[in-house]
Amino acid sequence: MHAIIISIGDELLIGNTLDTNAHWISNELTQLGIDVLSRWTISDKKEVIIKNLHSAVQKADFVFITGGLGPTNDDLTIESLAVFFHQPLIFHEEIWDDIQQKHFNRKSVAKEAGKKMAFLPKNAIPIPNPKGTAPGSIYFEHDRMIVSMPGVPYEMKAMMQETVLPLIQKKYKMSAIVLSHIYTAGVGETVLSEALQDFEKNLPQNFSLAYLPSVGRVRLRISGKGDNKGELEKASYKLTQKAVSLIQRYVYSTTEPSFEAVIGQILREKKLQVGAAESCTGGYLSHLFTKIPGASDYFKGSIISYSNEIKISALNVKKETLDRYGAVSEQTVSEMLSGALTSLYVDIALAISGIAGPSGGSKEKPVGCVYIGVANRQEQYIKRLQFTNNRDLNIELSANTALVMLHIFLKKHYL
Amino acid sequence: MHAIIISIGDELLIGNTLDTNAHWISNELTQLGIDVLSRWTISDKKEVIIKNLHSAVQKADFVFITGGLGPTNDDLTIESLAVFFHQPLIFHEEIWDDIQQKHFNRKSVAKEAGKKMAFLPKNAIPIPNPKGTAPGSIYFEHDRMIVSMPGVPYEMKAMMQETVLPLIQKKYKMSAIVLSHIYTAGVGETVLSEALQDFEKNLPQNFSLAYLPSVGRVRLRISGKGDNKGELEKASYKLTQKAVSLIQRYVYSTTEPSFEAVIGQILREKKLQVGAAESCTGGYLSHLFTKIPGASDYFKGSIISYSNEIKISALNVKKETLDRYGAVSEQTVSEMLSGALTSLYVDIALAISGIAGPSGGSKEKPVGCVYIGVANRQEQYIKRLQFTNNRDLNIELSANTALVMLHIFLKKHYL
Numbered sequence: 001m002h003a004i005i006i007s008i009g010d011e012l013l014i015g016n017t018l019d020t021n022a023h024w025i026s027n028e029l030t031q032l033g034i035d036v037l038s039r040w041t042i043s044d045k046k047e048v049i050i051k052n053l054h055s056a057v058q059k060a061d062f063v064f065i066t067g068g069l070g071p072t073n074d075d076l077t078i079e080s081l082a083v084f085f086h087q088p089l090i091f092h093e094e095i096w097d098d099i100q101q102k103h104f105n106r107k108s109v110a111k112e113a114g115k116k117m118a119f120l121p122k123n124a125i126p127i128p129n130p131k132g133t134a135p136g137s138i139y140f141e142h143d144r145m146i147v148s149m150p151g152v153p154y155e156m157k158a159m160m161q162e163t164v165l166p167l168i169q170k171k172y173k174m175s176a177i178v179l180s181h182i183y184t185a186g187v188g189e190t191v192l193s194e195a196l197q198d199f200e201k202n203l204p205q206n207f208s209l210a211y212l213p214s215v216g217r218v219r220l221r222i223s224g225k226g227d228n229k230g231e232l233e234k235a236s237y238k239l240t241q242k243a244v245s246l247i248q249r250y251v252y253s254t255t256e257p258s259f260e261a262v263i264g265q266i267l268r269e270k271k272l273q274v275g276a277a278e279s280c281t282g283g284y285l286s287h288l289f290t291k292i293p294g295a296s297d298y299f300k301g302s303i304i305s306y307s308n309e310i311k312i313s314a315l316n317v318k319k320e321t322l323d324r325y326g327a328v329s330e331q332t333v334s335e336m337l338s339g340a341l342t343s344l345y346v347d348i349a350l351a352i353s354g355i356a357g358p359s360g361g362s363k364e365k366p367v368g369c370v371y372i373g374v375a376n377r378q379e380q381y382i383k384r385l386q387f388t389n390n391r392d393l394n395i396e397l398s399a400n401t402a403l404v405m406l407h408i409f410l411k412k413h414y415l
Numbered sequence: 416m417h418a419i420i421i422s423i424g425d426e427l428l429i430g431n432t433l434d435t436n437a438h439w440i441s442n443e444l445t446q447l448g449i450d451v452l453s454r455w456t457i458s459d460k461k462e463v464i465i466k467n468l469h470s471a472v473q474k475a476d477f478v479f480i481t482g483g484l485g486p487t488n489d490d491l492t493i494e495s496l497a498v499f500f501h502q503p504l505i506f507h508e509e510i511w512d513d514i515q516q517k518h519f520n521r522k523s524v525a526k527e528a529g530k531k532m533a534f535l536p537k538n539a540i541p542i543p544n545p546k547g548t549a550p551g552s553i554y555f556e557h558d559r560m561i562v563s564m565p566g567v568p569y570e571m572k573a574m575m576q577e578t579v580l581p582l583i584q585k586k587y588k589m590s591a592i593v594l595s596h597i598y599t600a601g602v603g604e605t606v607l608s609e610a611l612q613d614f615e616k617n618l619p620q621n622f623s624l625a626y627l628p629s630v631g632r633v634r635l636r637i638s639g640k641g642d643n644k645g646e647l648e649k650a651s652y653k654l655t656q657k658a659v660s661l662i663q664r665y666v667y668s669t670t671e672p673s674f675e676a677v678i679g680q681i682l683r684e685k686k687l688q689v690g691a692a693e694s695c696t697g698g699y700l701s702h703l704f705t706k707i708p709g710a711s712d713y714f715k716g717s718i719i720s721y722s723n724e725i726k727i728s729a730l731n732v733k734k735e736t737l738d739r740y741g742a743v744s745e746q747t748v749s750e751m752l753s754g755a756l757t758s759l760y761v762d763i764a765l766a767i768s769g770i771a772g773p774s775g776g777s778k779e780k781p782v783g784c785v786y787i788g789v790a791n792r793q794e795q796y797i798k799r800l801q802f803t804n805n806r807d808l809n810i811e812l813s814a815n816t817a818l819v820m821l822h823i824f825l826k827k828h829y830l
Contacts, residue, residue, distance in 0.1 A: 013451040015442025016625060020433060022456065027430025036428040038463075039456035041437070048453075190526040193487050200488075211487055212426050221431070276719075282705025283698030286719045290697025293773050293806055301725035303718060304691075304701045309760055310716035314729065345724055358708050368520075386522050390546060391708055393569070 001174055003029050004060040005039040006052055008067035008077055009151055012041050021066045021156055028160060032168065033177040033225070034062060044068050049080035057144050062168075067151030069134040071113040077148055078120060078137075085139065087121040092135075095126060099133045131158045138164070176229035180240040182220040184250040185259050186404035189213045192220070195247050207239060215393065216400030217259065218250075252407060259400075260292050263407055267298035267348075270414045274406070275344030276302040277315050277336040279327065279353040280370060285399040300346050305336070315339030328353050328365050330382050337375040337382075348376050348409070350402045354385075356394045370398045374405045379413065381405065416589060418444050419475040420454040421467055423482035423492055424566055427456050436481045436571055443575060448589040448640065449477060459483050464495035472559050477583075482566030484549040486528045492563055493535060493552075500554065502536040507550075510541060514548045546573045553579070560586075591644035595655040597635040599665040600674050601819035604628045607635070610662050621647075622654060630808065631815030632674065633665075667822060674815075675707050678822055682713035682763075685829045689821070690759030691717040692730050692751040694742065694768040695785060700814040715761050720751070730754030743768050743780050745797050752790040752797075763791050763824070765817045769800075771809045785813045789820045794828065796820065 005025050011017045022039045029036055037060055042052050044067070056063045068077030082089050096118035103110040110133075117134045120126060127136030127147075132155040139146040147164055149156045184192065189211045193200075200209050206226050212219040222239055226232045244251050252262045267274055276285050286302040289295050303314045308327055311317040317335040325331040333351045340349035354370025361367035367389050373382035385401060387394045420440050426432040437454045444451055452475055457467050459482070471478040483492030497504050511525075511533035518525040525548075532549045535541060542551030542562075547570040554561040562579055564571045599607065604626050608615075615624050621641050627634040637654055639647045659666050667677045682689055691700050701717040704710050718729045723742055726732040732750040740746040748766045755764035769785025776782035782804050788797035800816060802809045 012438075013441055013454065014445040015438050015440070015451075016627070018435060018438045023427075023430050023433045025430070026428055030429040036430075038458065038467075039428065041454035043453065188523075190486050190528055194526060194528065210426060210431075210489070212431055278698075280705075281702075282710070282714075283693075283701030283717060283719065284705075286698025286721075287696075287702050287810075290695075290699075290719075290721060290771075291807065291810070295697070296721055299697075300722040301719045301729070302698060302721075303729070304698065304705075304716045306701075306705060306711055306717075307715040313760075314716070314718070314758065343729065345728075356705075386520060388521070388546070390569075392706065393546070395702075395706070 001034045001062065001172065002037045002060045003034050003062035003064060004037050004056040006056060006063065006065045007039065007041045007151070008044050008049060008065060009041075010044055010074070012067075013043060021151065021153055024153070024157065025064050025066075025160065028165060029062075030177070032165070033174040034168075044074050044076055046076045046080050046083070049077060050084050053080065053084045053146070057141070057146070061144060063144065063146045065146070065148045066156055069117065069136070069148065069150045071111065071116050071134075075116075081124075081137070081139070081146075081148060082121040085121050085123055085141065087123050089119040090122050092118050092120060092126065095120075095135050098128075102133055127159045127163045129155055129159060130162060131155045136163075138167070175225055175227055176232055178224045178229065178232040178236045180222045180236050181254060181257070182222070182240060182244055182247070182251055183253045183257055183259070183262075184218045184220065184247065185216060185252050185407070186401065187218065187247075187250040189218050192218055192247055192250070196220075196243060199243055199246055203239070204235065207235070209243075215396045216404070219257070258292065259403055259407070260288050263403060263410070264289070264292050264295060264298060266410050266415070268294075270410070272298060272348055272414065273300050273346045274298055274348045274350070275300045275340055275346040276402075277340040277349065277351040278302055278304050279306060279311070279336075280356040281352045281395050281399050281402075282306060284395050285350065285352060285402050288399055288403065300344050303340060303343060311336065314343060316342065326365070328355055328369060328371060330371055330384065333371040333373045333382050334380060337373045337380055341375065341377060348374065348406070350374050350406060352398050352402055354394070354398060356398075357389055357391045368394050370394065370401075372398060372402050372405060374402070374409045376409075376413065379409075381409065416449045416477065416587065417452045417475045418449050418477035418479060419452050419471040420479045421471060421481070422454065422456045422566070423459050423464060423480060424456075425459050425489070427482075428458055436566065436568055439568070439572065440479050440481075440575065443580060444477075446592065446594055446638075447580065447583065448592045449583075459489050459491055461491045461495050461498070464492060465499050468495065468499045468561070472556070472561065476559060478559065478561045480561070480563045481571055484532065484551070484563065484565045486526070486531050486549075490531075496539075496552070496554070496561075496563060497536040500536050500538055500556065502538050504534040505537050507533050507535060507541065510535075510550050513543075517548055542574045542578045544570055544574060545577060546570045551578075553582070591641060591647055593639045593644065593647040593651045595637045595651050596669060596672070597637075597655060597659055597662070597666055598668045598672055598674070598677075599633045599635070599662065600631060600667050600815070600822070602633065602662075602665040604633050607633055607662055607665070611658060614658055614661060618654070619650065622650070624658075630811045631819070634672070673707065674818055674822070675703050678818060678825070679704070679707050679710060679713060681825050681830070683709075685825070687713060687763055687825075687829065688715050688761045689713055689763045689765070690715045690755055690761040691817075692755040692764065692766040693717055693719050694721060694726070694751075695771040696767045696810050696814050696817075697721060699810050700765065700767060700817055703814055703818065715759050718755060718758060726751065729758060731757065741780070743770055743784060743786060745786055745799065748786040748788045748797050749795060752788045752795055756790065756792060763789065763821070765789050765821060767813050767817055769809070769813055771813075772804055772806045783809050785809065785816075787813060787817050787820060789817070789824045791828065794824075796824065
């Protein structure tokens, strides 16, 4: 079963509104086992809409259209559908009543222009709009299903969840799809794809592997398709275990996408308190910890020692150390770690000092040079890293590397 | 001039990755005066890519392609372009050297699989990738311009800004377009549009006004189109001044988009040092300050006092205050401000304590209740705010409000 998603609206094409509808629908259809062939974002001109409808029904079993259902003159989806199906527009008294009632409930009065939304092509099956006024509509023609919905994301989602998706599940019998994920950190796509080269080659024909990278993380997705969901799940489980075993040291979870949440869960379980001394990351590492709900269970706080004065006063870094080795050095980070353990009363401390850029670099310590450390009261690990010449990226990579080092530290000493 | 944007990748079609590239490119092209006809999101299969290339060059003067340039087996854009243009793939020694050099700078070694990225169709003009490894490429054929770029947003944007957009502006002559911006903070779109209602009605026909909101900020864009650039610029300047005068108190700049940078510039000029005591924002406010290059000129550091223990030890908040009024209270934030002024040796301090959620709320202080303060050694302002029940949004709104309060404080006491 194949689908095409059409997003209608000049406000999308000029880059004013970010289209999240097509993305959301894609995800829902994938979970149902429907392949999204392609997605088109098109202008709200009538002839363009009609042309694209013709093209879409030739290629796909399902066509999902969002946008162009409002009361204004540039809302032409319904008129286009009527032309496309050679059907007259029919006024639906019950829809107009519903629109007026909704306005009444909001203590306003429905504008005459809103009457337009009560007209639908004769072959339309109306979709109620629980979150707004403009109804959606469904059309069946030659085994094709065409669905028209508003562009307002929460109205569209409500229609899909309450009407469209249940109808599809009931009406069509689709082959099962099983997805599994492997979440990794601190490793690039290339290293992973080399380690998994043979695994990928030997995948059963109905399975595929995808690499989904973001800064410092790579998510692997193994997807399988078939008729027997039970067997698929068994095979998927085995394949996932196999893949995990090949890249074990980089994997942080197969169930929880958030690295920070996985680390937080370990800290919570082991009753460990953590804190940080941040220089060049300027609070970003602490932000990553505290983004996670419930972080106060294990995250106590941080010292953002952006200036040397704070390194000395709040973290007890020695002035001689700063003078002799510089703020960006193994020695300073070592003292920052000790200072954080003491000042923050934590079991484990992280410390970062580096040159985020764009200025401040030297030949010996260029922009992107960062020292990162993790320590408890017994052990201390410090690494020198060389990242990029991009400030934002250096901040992100530094914080991410600190998390990777903490994860390794926890695995080594506490698990 | 017309453009089509093609986003390539199964990770988009299955709804795993949200495509923000096509949106961003649309906006850039619109500003150049190029109409985006449509945008297509397609699978990374070779025959699909080739088919869509054929279709796109028939319709548009410009075709922008993102995605499918990585080292893995599912990256097939370059091979497809070679087939489409009937050109052999040529190995670019200088690109491979550059890739190896970039790995060397990061103290890693380029994998053999990465060599793939140094191959381009014979008719390609390579685009340097200042933020990553895979190069982009430009092709000219029958007055059409085809541009292939990576799917990683910051790599694509850097290529567009540094190479592609300047080239288009140089090579093609388009009807002049003049844009001006007004940057506001701490006010909603509705309030602004009410204040600018008459202004908008009376705009000359060739000018338009757009509201571009993000969390806590609204950017206004006044755009004018015409043949005489000089006259356009004069009219644009006058209109911008007029609009600014109507919403003066919310405007922080007409030239610098970053609120943090504008605040930083004031602090730098007035030789003021700033620091923060953060509780529920957990480092995010400090991150906003330190994202700006050169922030160390005026930002000294922060205490992230996520636990009460740190509030007491590092900020001298009294235990009695915490016991009596709670950590989320005007009294605690007041003591956090004093503590930050003393411990961080700064001229101005910010402090935030609140309930980010999702748990921790009470009837008296529900989730989203946040106290925010700003102070120097003479004056102290503290506000109680009630934000949402969304944790991420509460963190963002709290930090943003702290910046708005700091900006007002600076205007009142130092400008």
